Amino acid sequence: MHEMAIAQALLDVVLAEAEDHNLIMVDRVVVQVGEMAAVVPKSLEFCFSILANHTAASGAKLIIEVTPVVARCSNCGEVFEVENFSFECPECSFVATECVSGRELMVVSVEGVRGRCDGEGSNSGN
Amino acid sequence: MEKVQIPVIRNILEAHERLAQENRRIFDKAKVFVINLMSSPGAGKTSLLEQTIRALSDQISVGVIEGDIQSSEDAERIQKTNVPVVQINTGGACHLDPSMIRSALDALDLSSIDLLIIENVGNLVCPAEFNLGEHRKIMILSVTEGDDKALKYPLMFRMSSVLLINKIDLLPYIDFDVEKIRKECKKLNPHQIIFEISCKTGRGISQWVKWLESELDQHYGEVNWW
Numbered sequence: 001m002h003e004m005a006i007a008q009a010l011l012d013v014v015l016a017e018a019e020d021h022n023l024i025m026v027d028r029v030v031v032q033v034g035e036m037a038a039v040v041p042k043s044l045e046f047c048f049s050i051l052a053n054h055t056a057a058s059g060a061k062l063i064i065e066v067t068p069v070v071a072r073c074s075n076c077g078e079v080f081e082v083e084n085f086s087f088e089c090p091e092c093s094f095v096a097t098e099c100v101s102g103r104e105l106m107v108v109s110v111e112g113v114r115g116r117c118d119g120e121g122s123n124s125g126n
Numbered sequence: 127m128e129k130v131q132i133p134v135i136r137n138i139l140e141a142h143e144r145l146a147q148e149n150r151r152i153f154d155k156a157k158v159f160v161i162n163l164m165s166s167p168g169a170g171k172t173s174l175l176e177q178t179i180r181a182l183s184d185q186i187s188v189g190v191i192e193g194d195i196q197s198s199e200d201a202e203r204i205q206k207t208n209v210p211v212v213q214i215n216t217g218g219a220c221h222l223d224p225s226m227i228r229s230a231l232d233a234l235d236l237s238s239i240d241l242l243i244i245e246n247v248g249n250l251v252c253p254a255e256f257n258l259g260e261h262r263k264i265m266i267l268s269v270t271e272g273d274d275k276a277l278k279y280p281l282m283f284r285m286s287s288v289l290l291i292n293k294i295d296l297l298p299y300i301d302f303d304v305e306k307i308r309k310e311c312k313k314l315n316p317h318q319i320i321f322e323i324s325c326k327t328g329r330g331i332s333q334w335v336k337w338l339e340s341e342l343d344q345h346y347g348e349v350n351w352w
Contacts, residue, residue: 002219002220002221002251002252002255002256005219005221005223005256006138006139006255009138009139009140009141009142010138012141013134013136013138013140017132017134017136021130021132023130023132031138036280036281036284037255037281038251038252038254038255038279038281038282039255084277085276085277085280085284085310085313085314086310086313086314087313087314087315087316088313095312095313095316097316097317103281105137105138105139105255106135106136106137106138107134107135107136107137107138108133108134108135109131109132109133109134110131110132110134111129111130111131111132112129112130113127113128113129113130114127114128114129114130
């Protein structure tokens with residue numbers, strides 16, 4: 001159950017972005033979670049919703065995009081989707097060590113409502 | 127009121143990664159080689175530590191950080207081997223994180239340690255996701271856990287430089303296909319080195335310790351791949 005720790009780290013990033021961009025309310029957060037990241041999306045959603053309570057991201061919808069595991073063969077250059085966690089290249093049978101995607105734990109975007117901004121040194125008020 | 131979408135592209139664990147890198151700098155400055163030992167509960171982490179500490183050359187000073195949800199039983203076992211040990215109780219958390227390691231370092235004199243072994247919380251999932259600043263991730267799988275674990279918990283197998291297959295003295299009594307798991311690990315992590323060991327009989331321990339000593343010799347020769 002390390003999703004709570006990951007949800008806390010996620011919320012920290014979201015609130016920092018919200019403050020930097022003068023958002024008074026966050027209503028949607030898009031994240032990428034690699035298929036190989038040891039994260040259960042439903043559990044992450046649940047933990048995030050609990051932690052976000054009483055913050056600017058309270059009630060925000062968390063959209064989780066799961067990215068497939070993709071590897072690049074260092075022998076023949078083939079880029080292929082890894083199935084059943086075998087990194088063996090389908091072209092030349094070399095076992096690839098380079099992982100192109102599949103381990104992401106990434107915030108992609110934060111959406112919300114921007115507060116009034118006078119144009120000069122917006123006061124985020126921490 | 128203006129609705130906006132802010133493109134971000136930031137690693138969720140960036141704060142953890144920063145702390146892990148700070149730890150790494152501390153280790154490198156003090157010339158301490160650090161391994162992060164991971165496995166399920168009961169696979170034999172503490173037994174491996176006891177065996178390893180006994181078998182290592184006297185020239186190498188060892189320090190240990192013990193991670194457990196509760197209790198100091200493991201730390202007490204390690205204390206008997208006369209090496210400095212710090213117990214971290216995570217109080218429920220299922221893995222160690224780099225800030226816990228940083229706090230534990232206050233209780234260790236790194237200048238008198240060559241090899242620091244961090245025994246992570248027993249868990250085949252969560253510890254694999256958190257870098258602690260270590261130089262190598264090492265994992266143990268005991269044969270009683272079954273030979274299907276590499277494909278069920280691929281991240282830890284992918285991230286570990288070494289897989290120690292423990293309790294091989296029990297092989298005659300259970301269905302565990304060593305070749306099957308070797309084959310799967312080869313496709314998952316071709317650089318991984320596998321040792322078959324028994325902490326009970328001592329079989330295979332000398333090969334593992336020899337590997338560890340040679341890694342210590344090289345110390346700063348390699349960068350993490352992934």
